[in-house]
Amino acid sequence: MAKILIIEDDxxxxxxxxxxxxxxxxxxxxxDDGNEGLKLFRRTAFDLAITDIVMPEKDGLEFLLELKKLxxxxxxxxxxxxxxxxxxxxxxxxxxxxxxxVLEKPFTRNALMAAVEQVLPAETTVT
Numbered sequence: 001m002a003k004i005l006i007i008e009d010d011x012x013x014x015x016x017x018x019x020x021x022x023x024x025x026x027x028x029x030x031x032d033d034g035n036e037g038l039k040l041f042r043r044t045a046f047d048l049a050i051t052d053i054v055m056p057e058k059d060g061l062e063f064l065l066e067l068k069k070l071x072x073x074x075x076x077x078x079x080x081x082x083x084x085x086x087x088x089x090x091x092x093x094x095x096x097x098x099x100x101x102v103l104e105k106p107f108t109r110n111a112l113m114a115a116v117e118q119v120l121p122a123e124t125t126v127t
Contacts, residue, residue, distance in 0.1 A: 001025045002047040002120050007037035007063060008079075009055040013105075017050065020109050021116070034058030038066055046074070048120055053080035053090040061093055068098045075119040081105030 004026050008014040011032070018028045029044065031037035035058045037051065049067060053060035060078055067074060078094035079102070091102035100119040103111060 001027060002116075003027045003029070003045065004048045004050060004116070005029050005031065005037060005040055005044075005046045007031045007034060007049065007051040007055070007060065009033055009052060013052075017112065020112060024113060024116075026116075034060060034063030034066075037063055038070075041067060041070060041074075048075045048077065048116065050077045050079065050116075053078055053094055061090070061097060064094060064097045064099060072098075075100045077101045077103060077115045077119065079103040079105055079107070 004021055006014055006017050006028060008017060009032050014030055014032070018030060021028045029040055031040055033055050034051070037049065038058070041049070051060040051063055064076055064078065067076065076099045078091060078099035080090040088104065091104060095102055101115040103115055
């Protein structure tokens, strides 16, 4: 079981992500933007952050840069459906900024869990 932080401004998607991760035995906390995500990360040690890229307030790229300054070894899954640009461009930048894995929206539950299993140690994932 891993401690995972989800940062996603779409409430419905955040709920689906949370429920999926909990169904696989993970402990999940949630934030609706990068500012709230950083506040939670400063108070709690997480094994993984899953962040959207295009969000109001502090977007996922800004969150990723600041998070890596706080804890350079933290694993991050970045996801994007695009926004004003192409999702692949946002995801390319996220990877350059230190994301471990990137997911283009929409993605399946299986793709989410494969990304989580790819970045977390085997003892923290449930298959």
